[in-house]
Amino acid sequence: EVQLVESGGGSVQSGGSLRLSCKASGFTSLFAFSDYAMCWVRQVPGAGLEWVSAITAGGSSAEYADFVEGRFTISRDNAKNTLYLQMNRQKPEDTDRYCSAKYSGSSYNSFIPTDMASWGQGTQVADSW
Numbered sequence: 001e002v003q004l005v006e007s008g009g010g011s012v013q014s015g016g017s018l019r020l021s022c023k024a025s026g027f028t029s030l031f032a033f034s035d036y037a038m039c040w041v042r043q044v045p046g047a048g049l050e051w052v053s054a055i056t057a058g059g060s061s062a063e064y065a066d067f068v069e070g071r072f073t074i075s076r077d078n079a080k081n082t083l084y085l086q087m088n089r090q091k092p093e094d095t096d097r098y099c100s101a102k103y104s105g106s107s108y109n110s111f112i113p114t115d116m117a118s119w120g121q122g123t124q125v126a127d128s129w
Contacts, residue, residue: 002026002118004100009123012090022083022100022120034058034078037103039111040085042096043122049113052098053085057106067093087125097122 008020020040027033039054053074055062062074073086083100099122104115 002102004102004118004120006098006100006120006123009098009125011126011128012087013128014090014092016090017086017088018090018125020085020087020098020123020125024081024083024100024102027081032078033081035106036117037106037108038076038083039101039103039108039116040074040083040098041101041111041113042094042098044096050096051111054103054108054111055083056108061107063108090125092127095125095127097124099123 003025004022006020006022008018012018024033035057037054037056040052042050042052044050051065052068053062053064053072055074055076059076064072071089075084100120101116102118104117
């Protein structure tokens with residue numbers, strides 16, 4: 001069973017930076033972490049899920065929501081089965097719980113929560129201002 005465990009959340013001031021990580025496990029030699037696109041999603045109180053960013057299985061292509069474009073960077077290290085989200089120039093509205101999710105294939109497409117193959121529990125980003 002695939003497990004996704006996020007870390008790196010915490011308190012951050014406006015304009016500050018954080019790097020979130022997602023350690024993936026439960027993959028096999030036939031179905032490796034490197035075979036699947038991944039994404040970051042945030043849980044907004046009262047508003048539900050917001051898709052933040054996605055990256056292809058090999059890491060060659062990524063896409064961002066308009067509200068984080070130019071500030072956040074998604075990346076992955078397939079040798080370490082780890083997904084990252086570098087968050088720079090934090091804004092108050094970035095204070096949410098961030099979760100990682102696995103697509104069912106190597107590329108990303110329209111984000112549909114019920115279509116995602118695996119989810120992590122998330123890590124909380126809080127404001128300190």
